[in-house]
Amino acid sequence: MGVDYLLVDSQFNQEELLVRQTARQFVEDRVIPVIRDCYRDGRFPMDLIPEMGRLGFFGANLEGYGCAGMSNVEYGLLMQEIERGDSGLRSFVSVQGALVMYPIHRYGSEEQKQRWLPRLQAGAAIGCFGLTEPGFGSNPAGMLTRARQEGSDWVIDGEKTWITNGSLADVAVVWARTPEGIRGFLVERGTPGFTTSDIHGKLSMRASVTSSLAFSECRVPGAAMLPGAKGLKGPLSCLSQARFGIGWGVIGAAMDCYETARVYSTVRKQFDDRPIASHQLVQEKLAWMITEITKAQLLALHAGRLKDQGRLEPAHVSMLKRNNVAMALECARLARDLMGANGIIDEYPIMRHLCNLETVKTYEGTDHVHALVIGERVTGVAAYR
Amino acid sequence: MKIVVAIKQVPVRDSQLRIESDQRWIQEDDLGFEINEPDAYALEEALQLKEKHGGEVVALCAGPSRATQTIREALAKGADRAIHIEDDNLRDLDTFGIATLLAGAVKAEKPDLILTGLQSDDLGYGQTGVVLAELLGVPHATIIMQVEVQGGSIQVKRELEGGWFQHIEMPLPAVLTIQSGINKLRYATLMGIKKAKSKEIKSVTPAAAPAATAVLERVYVPQKSKQTQIFEGDAKSAAAKLVEKLKFEVRII
Numbered sequence: 001m002g003v004d005y006l007l008v009d010s011q012f013n014q015e016e017l018l019v020r021q022t023a024r025q026f027v028e029d030r031v032i033p034v035i036r037d038c039y040r041d042g043r044f045p046m047d048l049i050p051e052m053g054r055l056g057f058f059g060a061n062l063e064g065y066g067c068a069g070m071s072n073v074e075y076g077l078l079m080q081e082i083e084r085g086d087s088g089l090r091s092f093v094s095v096q097g098a099l100v101m102y103p104i105h106r107y108g109s110e111e112q113k114q115r116w117l118p119r120l121q122a123g124a125a126i127g128c129f130g131l132t133e134p135g136f137g138s139n140p141a142g143m144l145t146r147a148r149q150e151g152s153d154w155v156i157d158g159e160k161t162w163i164t165n166g167s168l169a170d171v172a173v174v175w176a177r178t179p180e181g182i183r184g185f186l187v188e189r190g191t192p193g194f195t196t197s198d199i200h201g202k203l204s205m206r207a208s209v210t211s212s213l214a215f216s217e218c219r220v221p222g223a224a225m226l227p228g229a230k231g232l233k234g235p236l237s238c239l240s241q242a243r244f245g246i247g248w249g250v251i252g253a254a255m256d257c258y259e260t261a262r263v264y265s266t267v268r269k270q271f272d273d274r275p276i277a278s279h280q281l282v283q284e285k286l287a288w289m290i291t292e293i294t295k296a297q298l299l300a301l302h303a304g305r306l307k308d309q310g311r312l313e314p315a316h317v318s319m320l321k322r323n324n325v326a327m328a329l330e331c332a333r334l335a336r337d338l339m340g341a342n343g344i345i346d347e348y349p350i351m352r353h354l355c356n357l358e359t360v361k362t363y364e365g366t367d368h369v370h371a372l373v374i375g376e377r378v379t380g381v382a383a384y385r
Numbered sequence: 386m387k388i389v390v391a392i393k394q395v396p397v398r399d400s401q402l403r404i405e406s407d408q409r410w411i412q413e414d415d416l417g418f419e420i421n422e423p424d425a426y427a428l429e430e431a432l433q434l435k436e437k438h439g440g441e442v443v444a445l446c447a448g449p450s451r452a453t454q455t456i457r458e459a460l461a462k463g464a465d466r467a468i469h470i471e472d473d474n475l476r477d478l479d480t481f482g483i484a485t486l487l488a489g490a491v492k493a494e495k496p497d498l499i500l501t502g503l504q505s506d507d508l509g510y511g512q513t514g515v516v517l518a519e520l521l522g523v524p525h526a527t528i529i530m531q532v533e534v535q536g537g538s539i540q541v542k543r544e545l546e547g548g549w550f551q552h553i554e555m556p557l558p559a560v561l562t563i564q565s566g567i568n569k570l571r572y573a574t575l576m577g578i579k580k581a582k583s584k585e586i587k588s589v590t591p592a593a594a595p596a597a598t599a600v601l602e603r604v605y606v607p608q609k610s611k612q613t614q615i616f617e618g619d620a621k622s623a624a625a626k627l628v629e630k631l632k633f634e635v636r637i638i
Contacts, residue, residue, distance in 0.1 A: 007415075014457050015578055021458070022572045056575030068575035078575075 003255040005290050008297045012073070019074040022055060023081035031085035036346050038207040042200075044092065044168070045207065053123025057082070057093055059101035065117035067101070072312075073304035076248035080300075084252030087356035088208030094249070095164045096120060098241035100127030100173050103184060106237070107228035112186060116171060128169035130160035130213050131235045137162075138369045139384075140175075141232055145215065147176040147185060152222040154178075154185060156193075156215040162363070166211025167196040173226075174215070175235045184226035184234055193218030204355040240314045243364050244307060247320035248300045250328035250360060251293065253353045257328075258289045260348055261335035268340075276338070285334045292331065296324045315377040322370035329357040386440035386534065388431040389491050390464070391501035391517070392424040394448050394455040398506065408603045410476065420455045423502025427563040429570050430532060431500050432463045438534055441465045443494060447486050449473040453586065460581035461573035467586045468494075479597035484516035486591050491521060496558060498539070503528050503562040511562075518560035525560040526553060530567050 002009075002024070009017070030048055038045050052058065056068035061075035070078070083090035101120050104112055119125035136142045145158025156176050166172070172187045172194070187194055199210045226234070265277035265286065276282050303320045306312040332354035336343035343350050361367050369384070376382045396402070397417040405412055420428070431442045444459035446452050447470040456467045470486050478486075491499055499521070504511035511527075518525030530550065531542035543551040544564055573581075614630075616623040631638045 009417075014454050015582065017454065018458055018461055018573055018578045018581075019575060022575065022578070026572055054574065055572055060575055069579055070575055074575070 003259055003290070003293055004297075006294045006298075008294065008301065011301055012077070016071070016074050016077055019070065020077040020081055023057070023078045024084070026051070026055060027081050027085040031082075031089060035086045035089070035207060036349075036352070039086070039088075039352050040206070040346060042202070042206045044088065044209050046168075048089070049092075049123040049126070051123075052093065053121060056121075057097075058121050058123060059097040059105070059117070062097070062101060062105050062117075065105070065113055066121040067105075067117070071304075072244070072307040073301065075245065076300055076304045079245040079249040080252040080255075082252065083249035084256045086207050086352065087249070087253055087360055088205045090245070090249040090252075091164050091205065091208050094242045094245045095129055096123075096127055098245055099129035099238050100171070102241050103129075103173055103226060103229065103234065103238050104186070107184065107226040107234060108186075109223070109227050111223065112226070116186070120171075125170040126165055126168045128163050128165040128172050128211070128213075129235075129238065130163055130166075130172050130174040131239075132162045133159060134161050138366055140235065143175065143177055143182070145174070145176040147178045147183065149178070150219070153219050154222065154225060156185060156187065156218040156220065158215050160213040160215075162199070163196075163211050163213055165209055166213055167198050168209050169196075172213060173238075174213070176215075181231045182234065184229045185220055186224045186226065187215070187218065187220055188224075191218055191220060204359045206352075206355075236314070239364055240317050243317045243321040244303065244312070246360060246364055247303060247317065247324045250324050250357065251296050251300060253357060254289070254293050254296065254324075254328035254331040256349055257332045257335035257353050258286070258293055260350060261289070261338040262286055264339050264342070264348075268342075282338060285338055289331045289334055292327045296327045299323060315373055318365065318370040318373040318377075321365060322367055322374070325357065325361050326367060329354070329361055332357055386434060386438045386498065387443070387494070387496045388434060388440065388498045388500060389443045389445050389494055389496040390424070390428045390431045390459070391445045391447075391487055391491075391499065391513070392428060392455060392459060393421040393446065393502070393505050393507075394418045394452040395421045395505055395507040398422070404604050404606070408605060409601060410604055418451060418454065420458060421502050421505050421507075423504060423506075423563055423565045425502075425570055426565050426567055427500040427502050427561075428459055428462065428464065429568045430563055431498075432571070433568060434498070434532065434534065435463075440497075443468065443496070445487060445490055446470070447472075447475055447483055447591070449475065456586055457578075457581055458573055460584045460586070461578040462571055463577065464584075466584055469586055469588045470591050471588045472591045475591070477597060478594050479599040480510050480512045480516055481599075482594040482597055484513050484520055485594045487513070487517050488520035489592050490589065491517070498557060499523075499560040501560070501562055503564055514560055514562035521558075521560065523558045523560060524555055525562070526555060527562045528564050529561045530564055532561065 034045055059067045060070045060078055061072055063069045082093055104116050120127055131140050133143050147154045147156045170189050174185045174187050193216045195214045196211045265282050266275050268276050270276050335350045372383050397419045400416050403412045435442050442464045444464040444467040446456050456469055468490050501514045526541050528544045529541050530544050533540040538554055538556050540554050545551055616626045
């Protein structure tokens, strides 16, 4: 359940607490009972998609087109509760909302919005976001995927990889180099020249679909281009949205690890029939976890309030994402440690969270790159290359 | 069909409860609160009846200011508006007092049907709905498992003991106290939560209520009364001792 050491709850209003309650109950009722098997079998819980749509989870902080119009703090609490269930599920919701619906909402034509947003909101359509390429992860500016204009059409060639929801998607937001800079295109499933293949052998994010996208002479109409996005700013602004959600989401994973380990330590007995919670080294780990979780909650809450005031900058989001992911990963490792051998089996959620968080540390801007964003902000010197 | 649902806010189940030093109540400062479980089913039943037959659902709650959270939840799930009999000292009243306040608010609404949970998870008296019906002068039925509307009357299914049920037809208006688990609770959708912001919560100062005649004397943790005895010796003498104890001390054989 929830973790609140420092009465952080007192900083949330009634609507925010209601949003959290809905998400928490949904995860408790619908996600926790199935997620272990999904992870084991390496499949996404597809049947949750329509209900998440009906509850308003997709594009929750967008206005209009059927979206819930939540504040960013409400959106953050939603991400937190979903990732308490599983990072893969949160990734699905992040991609759908922040990386697909957000760019269509912000940069799309009215026709694109009308066509896609209501269906994406309802979960009747699934989207994916194609930016990363085999040779270009942290350095998207080097992308090789190109789009050339032929009459009123655009023809796309290139390859994208590590694409969450890639093969599930009805529509892919694809970023490609054009003579006028980097532009975004809405490429529909089934478009000739567009194929997907799933990445297998993942030992992390197993309840999430990860794919490669290939474009070979893939012809899309001129109306498929996002008219409002020009240059790398377009995709980066989407990533900023998604990273904000990650900064909240990982708190959920950390809470689950902490709470599982805390309860375990009060029940598991060792040496003189005493619970291991009576040992100082165990208590120190729990104290570290709850302190770091509390700091992460306050950081996320402050960032959320700033975002609602329109004052949250990408360099702020970098601090939120980097700090909170590292915090959650360390909590998962400590929880694994406290639970001994039980920490590695999937009867408990720890190892699943731990493996997932290794991915979260890397995707949407690695820990290193976010350190460099913060470094650039405080020194004025860019150290990316 | 106009339905009033009386709901109560209670401490979250499985809370770690600490008793106040004067032993009159539990410490509430660091407790979480939620809708009383049977009331949640009463609300759901009301919403489903409205979806089937049209009309209006009015949530009614007597409680301190923190209870607005529970009222908001009812509105987010689909209640049309709410009445909050707001007072931080309602705990000084007994069931009769609370039912008197609720009856006052219900009378002004003239509903076709009044639903509430069969009991509260905190006090568990199981009387509020029944006393409310008496004060309103309308019929009531308790522990309701099913409600069917048939024109101007309703057909209800009551849960009896030992797996028995009673089916009865009742005229309207009536008060029903709802059993937990009779329907599937809905989540408040995020759109519903947003919509609830603009729904009316009428806050009412409680009218004069009769002073409590039933008073909570002392709140305490249940005392352990179980004892385990182990009889030493061989099986034959232990069995003889056991029979003797069961016959003369426990007196069950």
